[in-house]
Amino acid sequence: MSPRALAVYDGSGIDGSLYTRVNGWAQSAPHWLNDVIKVWSAIGLGLFAVFMVYAWWRARGADSATMAKVLASPVIVVVAYGVNSVLKSVVDELRPCAQIRGSVSLETCPATGDWSFPSNHSVIAFAAAIALWSVSRRLGVVATVFAALMAASRVWVGVHYPHDVVVGAVVGTLVALVLAPLAGRCGPLVDRMRASALRPLLGTGAVPVVTHGYQPYGTRQH
Structure with missing residues (x-):
């Protein structure tokens, strides 16, 4: 056996019993429910792209810091995926559907x-x-609910342990919490982009609120 094969990790000792219980629920669930969850698990990530497009559309009338965060959201996802790929290469954990005898996965x-x-x-x-x-x-609340449903679906269809999706959620959350505020600092760059030929795509930004009949202190004429 090669050194690489020896490094393969069996995660069933962490929460294999919980995985088995969920897998049993899936095996006894109605076919229509499993079909819905299977489709959601396979293509549901596309919904988050729709959320980002919607956020971009709304941000066309928002301040430049908000637009900067919207534009950075796909980049944040890519970075999070890259960080996760490194973790996957370090911990070579076998899939539960290949490790736990008697388990059934709804997808290959x-x-x-x-x-x-x-x-x-x-x-x-x-x-x-x-x-x-x-x-x-x-939008964040709605997207987080669907993110939780996506994570749960990966256990339900049988291709992940619960700890796989929990750690995945933590990794994605931490990367976003670090990078989103940094993206907001790029507001001045968005200001310059809004003054260029990209203005139709980025909008004009938030319109300052003016209170009629009032002049800020220091601006009144004497």
Whole structure:
């Protein structure tokens, strides 16, 4: 056996019993429910791209710092995915559907080499959701709910342990919490971009509120 094979990790000792319980629920669930969860698990990440487009559209009338965070949200997701890929290469954890006898996956169980820890889907979903929190609290709440549903679906379809998706959520959240505030500092760059040919795409920004009949202190004429 090669040294690489010896490094393969069995994560069933962490929460394999919980995975087995959830897998049992999935096996006894109605076919229509499993079909819905299977489709959501497979293509649901596209919804977060829709959230980002919606955030961009709304940010066209917002301040430049907000627009900077919106523009940075896809970058934040890519960085989070990159960080997660490093973790996957360090911890070569076998998929539970390949490790736990009697488990059934609703989608094809990934082959050895497509490691389980942490969950890419969970990382991407939570990185996108937390990045959107800095743009709109309401949108952030909605995106976070769907991120949790995405993470849960990966366990339900049988391709991840619960700890895979929990750690994935933590990784995505931490990366977004670090990078989103930094992106907000690029507001001056967005100001310059809004003054260029990109203005139709970036909007004019927030309009200052003017209170009629009032002049700020120091501006009154004597």
